[in-house]
Amino acid sequence: MNFEIIKNERIGEQYYRLCHPSGLTILVYPKQGYNSTYAAVGTDFGSVNKHFIRDGKEIIVPDGTAHYLEHKLFESEEGDAFAQYARTGASANAYTSFDTTCYLFSCTSRFKESLEILFDLIQSPYFTPETVAKEQGIIGQEIKMYEDSPEWRVAMNLWQALYHNHPINIDIAGSVETIAQITPEILYECYNSYYNLHNMVLGVAGNVSPEEVLEIADKKLKVSQPFQTQSIFPEEPYEVKEKYTEQRLPVAVPLFCLGFKEKAPRQFVTIKEMICTNILLEAFAGFGSELYRKLLDSKLINSTFGADYNEGKYYRTVMFEGESRDPLKVSEMILEEVRKLKQNGISQEEFERARRCLYGGIISGFDSPSGLASKMINNEFMGGTSFVSLEETAKVTPEDVNERLKDQLDPENYALSVIKGIDD
């Protein structure tokens, strides 16, 4: 079996890619002189994949199932994967996002043993009524922790204001009521539908060679059937559901999140679209921008302010967020500047500055094994390699960015989410 070598001359880096006969895509990024190794398996299954068809059967699962499954996969008939990792000294974790579920570990020795544990973990589901019931208390407390988190609530409330039907408007962990409906059968149903090696990607970076990864893959991976699950997403109108949403929580400084909803005709954006948006946001709202300066001079924002592009399976939104004593004013000022931007576009000079900034950030990203592994996995799901962003950044023109702007930041299609203090 031969690994494909993916190279970049510009920074003199390379990594290895292989479609393993089991179905798993394997990506290995050796880093010369590193002591640690970071490995993650990503499954193309997140909280938004709650409606699907497999073997002609249509299934809708309770909110929070993907996340519940992530917790329960750590247990097998032989016991708890945390305990097994502890014996090799690896530090292990897992997380569920809107789009994917990831299982990971990092280690500085005994890498192969830890990789075996990771492969066992994703291939040996073991759910009984007792083990499933036990997790209700733990995840219930996790849900409550997020209910009290103003940062999480301000974003979640925004998704609910922006989207009518898309499951991005549902909390990743579900609610105490929905997780009470989860049974071992439901978990097996999801597992069998999405935990298929053809639907998963392994990314390893750091002190590692492709040969040692392949050795363990050959030893441990069982061949998966072709992947046939079809995810279903509801029709989503272009217009936002509500323009304003507000919640009161015990906070001393109010939080805001202003989101501009976009059309999402395809499942994912292209890497070029992503680069254009990142340059646009850096030029428009970065530390060196007019907007940042105006908001600061007007005493409306503090160092928590930032702009971000949040996109995934059939959803795309530019968000501006931070803390402010006057969120409405912030929103007005951003909207005013957005209107100007839509009219004038970004200038050559702003473009160049933002592009240099992005270029530096992308190259710096190649320093961290954990960042590298996650990026390789995400790019694989999006259908590109880790070097495409760098090359696109070098090629992109101000015209590309201004063209992209036409589909973004519609000043009529936004929502503002605010978290106020109890007595504000």
Next chain:
Amino acid sequence: MSELIRKEICEGVAFNSITDDRFKRGRIYATLVTPLDKKTAAANALLSGVLRRSCRKYPDFTALNRKLDDLYGASLYPSVRRIGDFQAITLAVSGLEDRYALDGVSISAEMTELLCSILFEPNLIDGCFSEEDVEQEKRQLIDDIDAEFNDKRFYSLNRCAEIMCRDEPFAIGRCGSREDVLSLTPEDVYKAWKTLLDNATVELFMLGSSQPDRALEGFRKYFDGRPRKTMGFSRIVSEVGEVKRIVETEEITQSKLVMGFRCAYEKTARHAVATALMSAIFGGTPTSKLFVNVREKQSLCYYCASMADIHKGIMFVDSGVETKNIEKTEKAVMEQLNTFMRGNITYEELNTAKLALKNVYISSLDSLAAMQSFYLSNILRSSFLSPVEAAALTDDITKEEIIELAGQLKLDTVFSLIGN
């Protein structure tokens, strides 16, 4: 590679460098360390923000940031930390290594110049910081202090520390109080700047592939021959009396429990590593006593963890729980503590905690920021241990040492934040 080279520039000022060409981004840090003092803490914290705004060469916030953008997105960030009873004010720059510049510019030389300029040549008007800069940064620092209440886990930990150490500098907090900040004038900030440059312990770090000489010269030029006098440090600790119990209520759905313990304290590296190991066994890993027994077996919480502050000699245990379970959780933690103190530690518990801790030390060698933080923490306790040596020391710690340390834990304060 990755070896620390240290040069004393003058009284209380040291330049540390690690030359390492594995990375694409280099880093330079200037950390000014001073005893935490109610009279100066707020002004020092405010100073770091004011300095970050501008300098003589780039006297305007936007101009300064555009310069950073031009340097391929170099970043310049101020930070204020409490390290035991000290306050550490850091200004750090990071940016691409010179070999990646498309236009041949020496990013590292420009970064050094910029950091020196920010630190030594601030944008003064008539010999003082501008009223407007100070007002802007005051507003943001107050937002910062107020926002500590927003995150209830963080807030509860802070409150426990404040109550536990009420007569100690530790309780002042990293930025002083809101009222202290409000009363500051540009003159106070100017005085803080002068005092820190003359009296703080200064730890400078240059990490990356660029030769450190230029940065060393940049800093030396300023400090050389300057009459300096650093302030001595003293560690102030109150005796543990009756357990202090404070309950606050808030409109939250999950209650928080924080328990503050006093630990034995010694300045040696061995003691610090042993204390970190003890906390890892008790509640620092997914195989720790607290995780396995309080979370997994009793399903009481999502998190129940312990954290040791080796600079202060205290350990916190914190958890987020259902209000009705708060007493049960405290009892469960104390039960675990009692078996721990009686010496009930399995070989497996000791060994897995050692592996986990060594993993942290060795992993830090793969990040310049983690290395800087590791070395700074050690240097402040007069130790020049490397991460590899810390890992070896971890292996050397015996079960008996852990039992002895656990036996010296004393519950001092219990803080609960209860949901309505």
